[in-house]
Amino acid sequence: MELRYPDAAKRFADEVRAFMRAELPPTTRDKVFRRQKITPAEQREWQGRLCARGWACPGWPAEYGGPGFDALQRHIFDTVASEEGAPAAIPFGESMIAPVLFHVGSPAQKAHLLPRIRTLEYYFCQGFSEPGAGSDLASLKTRAVLDGDVWRIDGQKMWTSMAHHANMIFMLVRTSTEGKPQEGISMLVFPIDQKGITIRPIITMDGGHSTNEVFFDDVRVPADSLIGEANKGWNYAKLLLGHERLSIARIGQSKRELRLLKAMAGEQTVDGEPLLRRRSFREKVSMLEVELLALEITALRMIQAGGSPGVEANMLKIKGSEIQQGLTELMMDALGPWAMPFDGERGLHDTNEATLGPADAASEGPNILSTRVVTIYGGSNEIQRNVISKSLGL
Numbered sequence: 001m002e003l004r005y006p007d008a009a010k011r012f013a014d015e016v017r018a019f020m021r022a023e024l025p026p027t028t029r030d031k032v033f034r035r036q037k038i039t040p041a042e043q044r045e046w047q048g049r050l051c052a053r054g055w056a057c058p059g060w061p062a063e064y065g066g067p068g069f070d071a072l073q074r075h076i077f078d079t080v081a082s083e084e085g086a087p088a089a090i091p092f093g094e095s096m097i098a099p100v101l102f103h104v105g106s107p108a109q110k111a112h113l114l115p116r117i118r119t120l121e122y123y124f125c126q127g128f129s130e131p132g133a134g135s136d137l138a139s140l141k142t143r144a145v146l147d148g149d150v151w152r153i154d155g156q157k158m159w160t161s162m163a164h165h166a167n168m169i170f171m172l173v174r175t176s177t178e179g180k181p182q183e184g185i186s187m188l189v190f191p192i193d194q195k196g197i198t199i200r201p202i203i204t205m206d207g208g209h210s211t212n213e214v215f216f217d218d219v220r221v222p223a224d225s226l227i228g229e230a231n232k233g234w235n236y237a238k239l240l241l242g243h244e245r246l247s248i249a250r251i252g253q254s255k256r257e258l259r260l261l262k263a264m265a266g267e268q269t270v271d272g273e274p275l276l277r278r279r280s281f282r283e284k285v286s287m288l289e290v291e292l293l294a295l296e297i298t299a300l301r302m303i304q305a306g307g308s309p310g311v312e313a314n315m316l317k318i319k320g321s322e323i324q325q326g327l328t329e330l331m332m333d334a335l336g337p338w339a340m341p342f343d344g345e346r347g348l349h350d351t352n353e354a355t356l357g358p359a360d361a362a363s364e365g366p367n368i369l370s371t372r373v374v375t376i377y378g379g380s381n382e383i384q385r386n387v388i389s390k391s392l393g394l
């Protein structure tokens with residue numbers, strides 16, 4: 001079953017699809033379909049093509065260099081681009097810190113940062129979590145003290161994804177211990193290549209390196225690295241996390257993966273019969289397909305309602321992440337023994353060695369493991385459920 005868009009929206013979807021088919025470099029597209037890592041160079045190359053077409057940063061208004069899409073166009077753009085195998089945008093700059101800058105950035109910060117985020121010259125990472133401050137983010141301890149015209153920063157961040165590729169960081173720091181913990185947090189933005197910063201890799205169970213520990217030892221950054229007002233960082237973080245949760249729903253990506261799952265299950269046979277013809281397996285695939293459709297309809301209803309993402313973003317995050325995990329589990333079932341050999345390096349990166357079994361099999365082991373994270377980051381699903389129940393007065 002397919003959703004039918006109004007005529008103008010359908011024409012736009014066709015235009016986006018034609019652009020993706022013409023402009024996506026085949027190697028990048030293949031890597032996306034095989035769920036392999038896209039390098040920063042490949043990501044920048046793609047961003048350059050989007051900039052040239054005027055479609056970079058699809059969520060941005062035209063006044064800041066975005067395409068000025070309305071909410072439905074944005075949804076269509078994201079969904080079609082993912083379905084066609086475009087690399088997912090690096091969210092930290094374009095969809096996380098940028099919306100905060102739109103609201104509270106100084107004119108100088110907007111003028112300097114936004115154009116460089118748009119071209120991906122500035123590759124951001126997000127320094128929020130700390131050891132002991134994940135779900136309970138407000139208990140963060142990394143301190144920043146204003147000393148003349150510099151902030152002096154000491155502490156440790158944890159799980160800082162892409163810090164090893166990034167040249168910029170936005171982070172939450174403790175600037176006051178008075179009042180409620182939320183009232184003493186500020187947000188800073190600065191280049192990550194600073195004296196006193198040490199980045200150490202965390203190798204995750206998929207065998208990959210995408211996240212890090214970051215240590216700050218008397219790091220000094222200019223006073224104007226502060227975003228908005230001091231001690232108001234918690235409010236800005238809430239705005240930013242709403243956008244992160246929306247992007248984690250990844251409807252287009254799940255549509256692409258569903259197609260891949262059906263293709264795999266059509267090729268694999270059990271007792272001479274394609275797996276997809278087996279009623280028990282087909283039912284599981286159908287259940288996920290219905291849930292994905294329901295997710296998209298919910299997203300479209302939210303778009304129709306307008307306004308900033310509220311508790312609906314939490315709902316989309318929960319359901320979208322569960323669907324992503326469900327898809328990887330069914331792919332594992334479909335590939336059966338071909339999915340068993342595990343080699344993180346080989347599954348995640350480009351290789352010219354022949355794969356064992358179907359071409360998609362090598363990445364399935366790392367993929368099922370790396371997808372565990374989607375119910376954890378951006379605030380775990382348990383925390384999302386707490387937020388929803390609180391909003392209902394429960």
Ligand SMILES: Cc1cc2nc3c(=O)[nH]c(=O)nc-3n(C[C@H](O)[C@H](O)[C@H](O)COP(=O)(O)OP(=O)(O)OC[C@H]3O[C@@H](n4cnc5c(N)ncnc54)[C@H](O)[C@@H]3O)c2cc1C
Nearest residue numbers: 126127128129134135159160161211373377378379380382
């Ligand atoms: C691979 C990876 C990449 C990440 N990337 C980033 C990043 O780039 N930048 C960044 O700042 N952070 C990042 N994170 C951190 C992520 O946001 C946190 O891991 C997440 O918020 C959970 O925090 P925690 O790990 O401290 O777990 P904890 O908060 O210790 O939670 C442990 C478990 O207890 C549950 N729990 C905790 N409190 C409650 C409660 N009140 N009610 C019910 N259940 C509860 C949680 O749901 C979870 O299941 C990343 C994490 C991972 C694993």
